[in-house]
Amino acid sequence: MAFDESEAPHERFCLEPPIVVSGLVNRFGDFAVHDGLNLEVCRGEILGVVGGSGTGKSVLMRSIIGLQQPTAGNIDVLGRRITDTDLDQRVGVRRRWGVLFQGGALFSTLTVGENVEVPLKEFYPNISPRLRREIARYKVLLSGLPEEAVLKYPSELSGGMKKRAGLARALALDPELLFLDEPTAGLDPIGAAAFDRQTRDLKETLGLTVFLITHDLDTLYEICDRVAVLADKQVIAVGTIPELLETGHPWIEEYFNGPRGRSALASQERAHSA
Template sequence: MAEQESVISVRGLRTAFGAQVIHDNLDLDVRKGEILGVVGGSGTGKSVLMRAIIGLQEPEAGEVSVFGTPMRGREEDEAFEVRRRWGVMFQGGALFSTLTVAENVQVPLREFYPQIDNQLLDEIARFKIHLSGLPPEAAYKYPSELSGGMKKRAGLARALAMDPELLFLDEPTAGLDPIGASMFDELTRNLQETLGLTVFLITHDLDTLYAICDRVAVIADKKVIAVGKIDELLATDHPWIHDYFTGPRGRAARLGHERQNG
């Protein structure tokens, strides 16, 4: 089936910092067109997994393929071709503080398409800023002049700069108020549907998992211990999964979701 096609495939991944092993023999597939939520306790290696997939963390062992292209041992120009097909929103936005929002959005465009003229760069930045739900005047502001929610949207605008097919979001709703977080979820879902994106979404936000994730991958014990729809995860008997989804916050999120969906 076409929708089962993997955009990201991770096999036997091992990562470590010195003697500290973060992942050991981790496997994961992200299917084309899905929003995959990635959850796990603090420090279980969600961000490191994302960094290993996008080539910022060299694995000790294992294979990572993106769009069917093995990423390890790639020549720089081959990796470049794959990298321009994804966008990344790092935890906290990771905006360049000395650049305006528009200039931040233009950073990946300048890197990948140095020949684009300034007028076109400005037009693209304006459009991405609009797509991310920011007002037009936000283009001229510096990160220090933005609220937390606006910074997230600016980070999203930059991640969308290259018309990506694959979007990585690292804790996009962390630090947002509940209304801002719901709005960001809705924006993510709308963009995924209208642009046909595949989304790798790291989150601690149970409401986000219920609201927009097609499947959820759980990281514990250095591996992906389960992946599936939330109902499928609930059927497993791993204590962390059980506590996570059936604890007070998990129950509240489920109730909220059920209320909203009748």
């Protein structure tokens, strides 16, 4: 987790990008979701991925983490070609990433603490049970849940708490890469802002690289170093929000300059001037 602070995350040219997607094609029947999609994620950045509904944001994430076999194209994650290797060979890479699914995807028969313990047990059986319990408790606290939540079952948690518990599980292995699928969807503004702060703090403390799918403009303005826009079956632009606006693409204009985009920008400016 050697993260060189001097390397600006906005740097255009990134050394050894942890995720490289090239020429990705995903086809369901006759319908192509992605057609020749290219994307690079730099080390130590939070990359926001936006796009209208049905533009294949989740499919892109599922392809990168190997849940969806693409029709064509190559995906390299942490120097390993995901698209060629089979499941067993991916183990080495899989323990270096954490995934937060939209609904949290917690195992419903286990408590929150046990949920966090699962990846530790699976990948590192040589850790003593005591240390494993301590790590699990620590991760739960780190993700912003109260201590009592450790003993609760997912059905006893609210939507926001489920997401935090999912985040705790995603962080269990101290991953280098974190995938978040709409982490703030369905959270109240206070909870969403707290979650954003949490994500940024985690990135800064742990030197994470974050791949973040979101519709939340506040999240994009607040924490994302760069934003990738998915449209027309491809990534049409990647960059900081001002850079994106310079492209003058109508969809991007509408997305960021709509009433919601403007108010998100205004609130960000207020926060920074304060």
